[in-house]
Structure formats: structure tokens, C-alpha cells
Amino acid sequence: MSFTSHMHRALAEARAAADRAEVPVGAVVVDPAGRIVAAAGNRTRMNSDPTAHAEILALRAACAAAGSERLPGHDLYVTLEPCPMCAAAISFARIRRLYYGAADPKSGGVARGPRIFEHPQAHHVPEVYGGIAEAEAEALLTDFFRARRGADASGGDI
């Protein structure tokens, strides 16, 4: 599996989230051998869980499978810039490289706002690569919110 195919799997998780009426964000965790060990889409509404972002669900599943709260050498692919909650979880899990798709001016916590990885309180900082398959990730979100604005005026967090 290549770099691009990992992000395509994350995009597939994002589309599946949209089909569940969840904000379309998807994530995968890849082990040091390049195998996908966890994949998830956002489930905050379905699970009644404000922490059920794609990244958190994928990290929790990968940690459970590994039997460890840390995933050294693992990479995380996510279709949207992580929020500060997810960025901090990525640091706690010792993720090696973070690849993300679209920028998130409204709620992002990596390249803007709290900039989680730029403070001494982040005890592990992954390598960060943004803008991967950005146009596709952004189109998914734009289409989702455009459709929802017609049906439902309430906003989402992500």
C-alpha cells in the first residue's frame, strides 16, 4: 500500500461517515510495515460521543489491537486537519507521521489556533504533512455542509 492509497482509504471512511449523516472525516493508522491496522470515520452523533472523531476512534482501535497506549513508528492519515483534541491524542500515542488532507480554519489545532505541536506541553511531535488529496477531502466536506444547510440549520463542531 502506498502513501496515496492510505489517504484514499481515509477518504472512503469519510464518505461512509457522510452516508451515516456524520461530518465526513476519515482516518487510518498504518503500522511500521505499511499495513493499515485501524480505519474509522467520524461517529459523534451515532455514538452520542463528542470524542468520537475519526482520529480518536482509529487511534483507540489501533492501540487496543497493539495492547499498548503508544504506537511508535505508526503513521496516521486523516482527511481533515486534526482539531486540538485529536492532535493531542496523536502526540500521546507517539504517532510518527501525520498526513492530513484539507485545512480546517474553523476548528483546526495543528496549523492554526492552539497549534498543539508547537508548545513544550506536547511531549512528542510527529512529522506533519498537510494538503494530501486536499481537493477531494475539501469537496466532501463542502458538499456535506451545503446539503445540510438546506435540511438543518444547526452547525457541527468539525
Added chain:
Amino acid sequence: MSFTSHMHRALAEARAAADRAEVPVGAVVVDPAGRIVAAAGNRTRMNSDPTAHAEILALRAACAAAGSERLPGHDLYVTLEPCPMCAAAISFARIRRLYYGAADPKSGGVARGPRIFEHPQAHHVPEVYGGIAEAEAEALLTDFFRARRGADASGGDI
């Protein structure tokens, strides 16, 4: 139940965490009528879950019980200043008031470092009261890490 007794319950959760060899942090969520609807201590090691901080576990339990990803009018008591992951989750859950005990210069994300509530990316900001039962919360942590330094040189995230 009063303000002080809620923090005492959180301290009891922190002591129970220490008895499990987890970093001693405890949290409770209190509903608008003043009832404790969830209480938890840190379980990151036991659950192999880097997100299993006391606040996250208490928020997830309270949301599951309420059948909602938001807890308007609810307050959260925690023995230690939340890290950025937990602070962002507190914002997502729409917690009304955050009461915390000890300051956390090493890993805190409320009064230092990423200062989660001070950016426009935080779409809900609770009222924040620090230093509640601070000496007791701090003593629990100091005793735990002093004892562990003898037995185990590895540091914790919290």
C-alpha cells in the same frame, strides 16, 4: 451535594487510579440539578488507550447516559488542569463550568501552552475555576511520581 463534595469525589477517583498504578487524576460530571452523573479516574495503562484520561472517560459516560454528544448546563470537576485533548473535549461537550485542582505546568492546556479556550477554534468556552482543593490534588500526584521514580524510571504523559 456541594461544590466541595464534588471535588472530594473526584479526589477519591484519583486515589483509586493510583491504586491501579495509573497516574492519579479523577473527574466527575455534575448535571444541572447538582447530581453526579459520571465519575472516572485515569485508565490509560489498564485500557491501553492514550485517550482514557479521567475527563474523557467521565464525559463519554455522561454523554452515553444522556444519549447526547452535548451536556449543556453540566459542570466538570477534575483534580488536575486538563491537557489540551481533554480541554477540547470539554468544549465539544458544551460543559458549563470547569473546576480543576492542581495546575499542570508539564502538560496542561488551559492556563498555559496551547490555552485551548483562548482561540476562535474553541466554539464553546466554559467558565473556568482552578485551584480547587489544589494542595490535596497536588500531593496525590507528587506522592505517586515520587514512589514511581524509585520503582520505574519511565515518565507518564499526565
